[in-house]
Amino acid sequence: MKTPVPPRRPLSEQAAVHDQVYARLRDALIAGRIAPGRALSLRSLAAELGVSPMPVRDAVRRLAAERALVVNPANKRLSVPRLEPDRLEQVALARGWIEPELAARAARRADPALIAALITADAALDKAMSEGDMDGYMQANRTFHFTLYRAAGAEVLLNMAETLWLQVGPFMRLVFERLGTMALPADRHQEAIHALQAADSEAARRAIAADIAEGMEAMRQSENGA
Numbered sequence: 001m002k003t004p005v006p007p008r009r010p011l012s013e014q015a016a017v018h019d020q021v022y023a024r025l026r027d028a029l030i031a032g033r034i035a036p037g038r039a040l041s042l043r044s045l046a047a048e049l050g051v052s053p054m055p056v057r058d059a060v061r062r063l064a065a066e067r068a069l070v071v072n073p074a075n076k077r078l079s080v081p082r083l084e085p086d087r088l089e090q091v092a093l094a095r096g097w098i099e100p101e102l103a104a105r106a107a108r109r110a111d112p113a114l115i116a117a118l119i120t121a122d123a124a125l126d127k128a129m130s131e132g133d134m135d136g137y138m139q140a141n142r143t144f145h146f147t148l149y150r151a152a153g154a155e156v157l158l159n160m161a162e163t164l165w166l167q168v169g170p171f172m173r174l175v176f177e178r179l180g181t182m183a184l185p186a187d188r189h190q191e192a193i194h195a196l197q198a199a200d201s202e203a204a205r206r207a208i209a210a211d212i213a214e215g216m217e218a219m220r221q222s223e224n225g226a
Contacts, residue, residue, distance in 0.1 A: 018055035032173020105152035107204035
């Protein structure tokens with residue numbers, strides 16, 4: 001399914017255009033809206049975003065450094081790099097180290113506003129699953145996780161988690177579309193919410209570790225069976 005970057009809207013004059021272009025492309029990758037195997041050009045991305053190629057070139061350079069995009073030296077076309085089995089395993093290991101730690105730290109700082117935001121995100125995720133809305137599912141799942149992670153107050157770990165999601169997002173979307181929303185593994189979001197309500201950091205750690213492990217295993221199985 002060909003899904004472009006998010007719909008064009010005017011870029012603010014108050015922030016650097018290249019930062020906004022980078023943010024939009026980053027969001028599109030994490031949400032899986034740029035599919036693996038889809039060849040892109042600087043010119044086509046610039047046209048979709050309504051900007052000149054220069055800020056797109058800068059954003060692509062940054063994303064390439066984060067292993068989210070690769071540039072074909074022969075024709076300068078852009079694409080999402082392949083997620084080979086060894087790389088998938090490394091991403092799974094890194095997510096299993098970093099994201100549960102963020103959840104544990106967030107549990108120590110949780111307040112009613114955070115818990116309410118997580119409940120809202122989880123309800124949106126359940127609604128998207130029941131309606132077969134993959135865009136809604138990807139957005140709500142990301143919102144849940146990063147609302148939780150930002151509450152940890154650990155900028156270094158948060159940046160690492162975002163980089164990992166940049167690398168895995170396009171493949172997560174591809175695999176989950178193959179499965180369909182109703183066949184996705186049950187998440188552990190409710191367990192995480194209950195852990196935060198109880199201020200139990202280790203329970204939060206376990207819930208997110210299990211959530212990640214089960215999601216990544218679904219990806220492995222789908223890729224092995226493809």
